[in-house]
Structure formats: C-alpha cells, structure tokens
Amino acid sequence: MLEEEYAPRRRLPARLRPPAPDPAAFEYDIREAVVADLPSVRAIYNHYVANSVVTFDEVPLTLRALRSKFAHLQKLGFPFIVAESPSGEVLGYAYVYPWKEKAAYRFTVENSIYLGPAATGKGLGRALMAELIERSKAAGIKEIVAVIADKGAEGSIRLHEQFGFTEIGRMGRVGFKFERWLGTVLMQKSLK
Template identity: 40%
Template sequence: MEPGTVVLRAATADDIPAIAALYADEVRDHVATYEYDAPDAAEMLRRWRHLVDHGFPYVVAHLDGGFAGYGYAGPYRGRIGYQWTVEDTVYVRPDCHGRGVGRALLQRLIDDCAAMGFRQMVAVIGDGSNSASVALHERLGFQTVGVFRGLGRKQERWLDTVQMQRALGDGVATAPAGPAVNWPR
C-alpha cells in the first residue's frame, strides 16, 4: 500500500481502546463535543455495540498502518418519525488532519447510509468556529441549515452549534421502502 493511503474498515471491539483515547482527548482538550467527562473504554464499547447492534455504520480509518480516526452514523433523534435521518460523527487524530482521513470517513458514512435507505444526514458541529468540519461537510454536499447561538457551554465559554444537512439517495422525492435499521427505542 502506498504511503498516505487511507484504509477504511468496519470498527471492531479491538478498535475501542484507540477510539476511546481519541475521543477522550477531544472531550478533555477541545469543544467539538460538549461532553465534559471522557467515557472510559467500557462505556465506548457499550456505545459502539448499541449502534452496530441496531445496524448503524461505524468505521475506523488507518493511515500508514496506524489508527487515524473513526466515524459513525446514529439516530438523529429518538422519535420513530426520524428513522430515515441519521447524524454523522467523525473524529480524526490531530497529526492526521489535512490528509484526507475525515473526507474518506464521511464519504463512507454517506455511501453506507444511502445504501441502507436513509434519506437525510445531519451534521451537528459543536463550536461554530470549527471551520475545518464545516468545510469538510460542505465539500461533501452538506448545507448549513442553522446556527444555534450559545447552545452549549464548555471550557468557560458559550459555544455556537452549526447544523448542516445533506440528502441521501432519493431524499424526500419518494417514500421510503421501510425502515433502514432496527430503530433503537
């Protein structure tokens, strides 16, 4: 494999320590997530298992042979009427930023979710000043549909939250054939 090639695959339980470590760094030191306390590996395993048991995609990326990031799609909201809409989540190790990892992860989630029959994907971007995440989503067809001012608070400051949206498959042009996954209740 050529150096710099991003390799994607479905996440497994063996990936959870690396996923938990990356997410812990985000929780502790950044504001992309509004979670205050970093969940341990056991909790991240529980969260991963909940999503994959319900059929949602959860993917890891490797770059130059090492773990580079992860992404998943999950329910946008809990009510059954939202069952054709997913929310994407992508985290990339800081030393892998700008190397195509985030784009590869997000494109894979878009493709997987469209193939599964989902009709909309929503990005909820913590910290409205996260221009890299906004630009990534824009490059892959998302449009900003709203900015919630001061919606979250972390690191002693109020944070805006950007919501972006992208149609998948037929979007709203046709009725869905059925539920895309075993919707978690």
Template identity: 40%
Template sequence: MIRDAVVDDIPAITALYGHEVLTGTATFEETPPSEAEMAARLEAVLARGLPWVVAEMDGVFAGYAYLSPFRNRNAYRYTVENSVYVAGGLQGRGVGRALLSAVIERARELGLRHVMGVISDSATSAASIGLHERLGFERAGTWRHAGWKFDRWIDVHVMQLDLDPTAAAPSAPGVDLA
C-alpha cells in the same frame, strides 16, 4: 484504508475521543468515557444496523466515524447524525473525507433520507463545515450559545445532506429506534 470498527479498536477510539472531550469542543461531554462505555456505544450503533468505521494510515489508527439516530422519535427513523474524529496530526490529509464519505455511502445503502452534521464551535469549526459542504451538506441553521464548555458559550451549526432530493416514499424500514 477504511474498515468496519471492531472491539479491538476500542482503546484507540477511547483515547482519541477522550482527548477531544478534555481539549476540544467537537463534543459537549466533559468527562471522558471509559473503554467499557465506548464499547457499549459501538455495540448500540451496530445493533441498530448503522455503520461505525475506522481509518488506518500505514496500518496505524487514524480516526473513526459513525452514524447514530438523529432523534429518538419514530418519525425521525430515516434521519441520522454523523460523528467524525480524526487523530491528532492527521487533519487535512483526507482522513475525515474518507471516513465521512464511507458512512454517507452506507446511509444510502440503508435507504435513509438525511444525514445531519451537528458541528459545534464557530471559532474552530471551519474545517469541519468545509468538509461537510464539499460532500454536499447544506447549512440548515445555527443554534446560538447552545452549549457551555471551557467557561464560554458555544454555537452549534446544523448541516444537512439530502440523500434523496426526489422526496420519494421510503424504500426501507429506517433506523431501529427501539
């Protein structure tokens, strides 16, 4: 089940993200944020009218995904970046696909133009790259040695989903970057 995130999800979201901060390279943060910080991040995403969703399997938290502004310049207001995190042991069971599909659909409903996937670590990112490709993202480039974490350089792969290949003029105001 996919549903909108609520404040009551913050402990589970914080625990999942904190584990990734400490053990993984899906984020370049190195210190896990507090529940208060994660609540502020949720509030900031929702205040911009962007989605933050949660997956549940059999009533148990299974992961989350959200959209955020790609860059903080007005010309980018039709482009968002996705973030997807799946709880340990649940990878490969369709949770990531359901989460990413949900935020893509919301991006379409908002009249946005592109969803960007910014995926770090070529050594462990094959599943994430594959997920994005299966949902229509195309590889847009690689930032070589863009981050330093766990005493090594890490590449970042950029993937792009074009929500309107006709390149029509925008039909909505885009993301509020204020």
C-alpha cells in the same frame, strides 16, 4: 550585506535539503470497526474532549459507554468505520447515530467524524466522509444531520459543505465549555 541580499541565501541548496514528505506515503485502509478498535477510538475522542470545543462533552468517554453505543449501532445496522494505518493503528473513525430515538426519525441520523491529531490535514476526513455517506445509503438512511460547534470547528463545516451538506440553522449559546459560551451550526444532507 542588506537584508534583501541575504534573504535568498537563507535557503539551503537543493542537494543539502531534506526531501519533502511524500503525501502519497500517508497510507490507510477504511474498514468496519470491531470491538478491538474501541480503546483507540476512545483515545481519539477523549483527546478532543480534553483539548477542544468540537465536542461539548466535558467528561472523558468511558470504554463501557462506547461499547454500549457500538453495540446499539451494530444492532441497527448503522455504519461505524475506522481508518487504519498499515501498522494497525487507528487513525480516525466515523459513524452515524440515530438523530432522535422516536420511531418517526428512524431514517435520519447524526454523523460524527474524528481524526487522531497526527492524521489531520491529510485528506483522511474526506475519505471517511465519502465512505460514511456510501455506507449510510446502503443502510437505508435518508437524511444525515451534522451538529457542529460554531467556533473551533471551521474545518468540519467546510468538509460538510464539500459533501453537499447545507446549513439549516444555528443555535447560539447552547453549550458552555472552557469558560465560554458556544453555539452550534446545524447542517443536513439528503441521501435520496
């Protein structure tokens, strides 16, 4: 039998094929983060520290440092949100943090969004971004800046573009991780 004759027969008949996964079956709620979420948030973040260049951190984040950051954001009234599965698992998180500590920057923040590896490619990043932007507006924030790795974070760049972030600059060779030089793409969105 020729290859082209055999190819159509490789597919199982519909009655024998397993059903395709239902994308609507990926359920979650987005809510304000609480202290009890921080170990899960840390685990998600540390996955990226160890396995990717989307963060320039090279040392795993400690729970103590994360608790300190969380407390600071709560004091400022800035959003820190998580996406939670029906079983209570934290699937991803997002927050904004002061762009710079000088007082004149008080209405400008940098955003961060991270998803657990099993939650990528399912629209969760879009949902977290939309909610983060709305909560940032409600908190009185006027500008959001994103600092994104120029290699290995193309999905993040596309996500930001879809929400109206525009590229405002690039910095080349400012980070060195996994034995290679990396740059950053700077993007910004006004919330006026």
